[in-house]
Amino acid sequence: VRHIEGHVFHGCSSLAALTLPAGLATVGNSSFAGCVSLRALALPGSLVSIGSAAFMGCSSLASVSFPAGLASFGSGAFCDCTALLSLTLPTSLTRLPPRTFAKCTSLGSVKLPPNLTSIEQDAFRGCISLASIPFPSTLTRGDVDRLLSATHHDPFSVLGPHKAGRTRWVVAMDPGADTLSAVVAGKAHVLDRIEGPLFAGKVPGTKPYRLRG
Secondary structure, three states, X not given: OOEEOOOOOOXXXXXXXOEOOOOOOEXXXXXXXXXXXXXXXXXXXXXXXXXXXOOOOOXXXXXXXXXXXXXXXXXXXXXXXXXXXXXXXXXXXXXEOOOOOOOOOOOOXXXXXXXXXXXXXXXXXXXXXXXXXXXXXXXXXXXXXXXXXXOOOOHHHOOXXXXXXXXXXXXXXOOOOOOEEEEEOOEEEEEEEEEXXXXXXXXXXXXXXXXXX
C-alpha cells in the first residue's frame, strides 16, 4: 500500500491503535480525522506527505513519531489534537501550512527543523500550553524580558533582521498587532508571537522586507 485515500477511516471513534504499512508514501486528506480514541502514532520511514486534516480532531493522540523523510503537511493536519504533548518535526520539512497544529491545547514544546523557512497563518494558533517556543539563537530570554520592560540598553541590536547560521530571522515589536508578517516581494511570511507584542520568525532570502500587521 503506497497511499491511503482521503476520509477512509474518518470518524472511526473506537480506533485506538494504528500500524501503518512499510512502503506507505502518502496519507490522504481527513483519512483519520475524528479518530478520538487513537493514542499514539508511529509513521513509517517511507512516508513523505500527510494530507489536510488527516488527523484533525484525534483528541486522545498524545505522541507522534515523524520519519526524517516526511516533507509536507496539509493544512490543519493535526489541528485540534488536544492531548498532543510535544513535537520534534522532521528534518526534511521546509514549510508548516496554515493551522497545522492549531488548537493543540496540551502542546508544551516544539523542536523545529533547521531547514524550515515558512510557518504560515495560525500554524500554532490556540496552543495555550506552548511553553518552549523556538526563536532565533540571537534572541535570549534576557533580551525578551528587557524588551518587554523597556529597559534594554540597545533594543535595535535585537530587533530587526539577524543571521543565525544560514538563516535570516526577523524580530519585531508591535503593541497594537494581533498578527505580524514580514512581506518580501509581495509574499507575506507570518512571524510567531514570542510574548506580548514581540514577534519573530524566519524570513527567507536577503531582499528588503516590510512589516504588516
